[in-house]
Amino acid sequence: xxxxxxxxxxxxxxxxxxxxxxxxxxxxxxxxxxxxxxxxxxxxxxxxxxxxxxxxxxxxxxxxxxxxxxxxxxxxxxxxxxxxxxxxxxxxxxxxxxxxxxxxxxxxxxxxxxxxxxxxxxxxxxxxxxxxxxxxxxxxxxxxxxxxx
Ligand SMILES: Nc1nc2c(ncn2[C@@H]2O[C@H](COP(=O)(O)OP(=O)(O)O)[C@@H](O)[C@H]2O)c(=O)[nH]1
Ligand SMILES: [Mg+2]
Numbered sequence: 001x002x003x004x005x006x007x008x009x010x011x012x013x014x015x016x017x018x019x020x021x022x023x024x025x026x027x028x029x030x031x032x033x034x035x036x037x038x039x040x041x042x043x044x045x046x047x048x049x050x051x052x053x054x055x056x057x058x059x060x061x062x063x064x065x066x067x068x069x070x071x072x073x074x075x076x077x078x079x080x081x082x083x084x085x086x087x088x089x090x091x092x093x094x095x096x097x098x099x100x101x102x103x104x105x106x107x108x109x110x111x112x113x114x115x116x117x118x119x120x121x122x123x124x125x126x127x128x129x130x131x132x133x134x135x136x137x138x139x140x141x142x143x144x145x146x147x148x149x
């Protein structure tokens with residue numbers, strides 16, 4: 001997708017949630033793994049963030065500030081995680097639409113996927129997509145939300 005047709009996106013989620021992989025998948029970059037140390041802009045449209053910004057409450061403000069540049073927030077929840085880093089109503093921190101993205105569906109069973117969706121609903125995600133970057137599933141629906149209308 002040419003970058004001018006894509007909304008500006010910010011990806012938020014714990015370390016190892018699959019944010020960078022998702023970002024790279026979307027931007028068709030190599031699925032090469034680099035640990036994100038700081039906020040990075042990928043492909044001109046996506047803001048990738050370090051998990052530590054969510055995990056350490058004193059750094060969460062950095063996410064709120066970084067999100068100012070985004071049109072849409074992606075809350076990234078790995079399907080194989082028991083529990084979530086997102087507090088209930090987290091989306092209200094941002095005056096922007098929040099989409100929940102379940103990652104690593106290939107590593108989880110139906111029950112785990114349902115739990116992950118419920119965590120994202122509780123966080124305030126208005127739409128939820130289930131993806132696997134390894135199997136390439138869920139991206140058509142996700143891209144619909146990222147396209148400018
Ligand atoms: N099985 C599986 N592993 C994934 C998927 N997405 C990411 N991973 C793996 O999860 C780990 C963390 O991914 P990364 O994108 O770096 O997470 P980040 O810390 O949120 O940026 C890496 O080893 C990835 O290869 C997926 O859809 N399925
Ligand atoms: Mg990362």
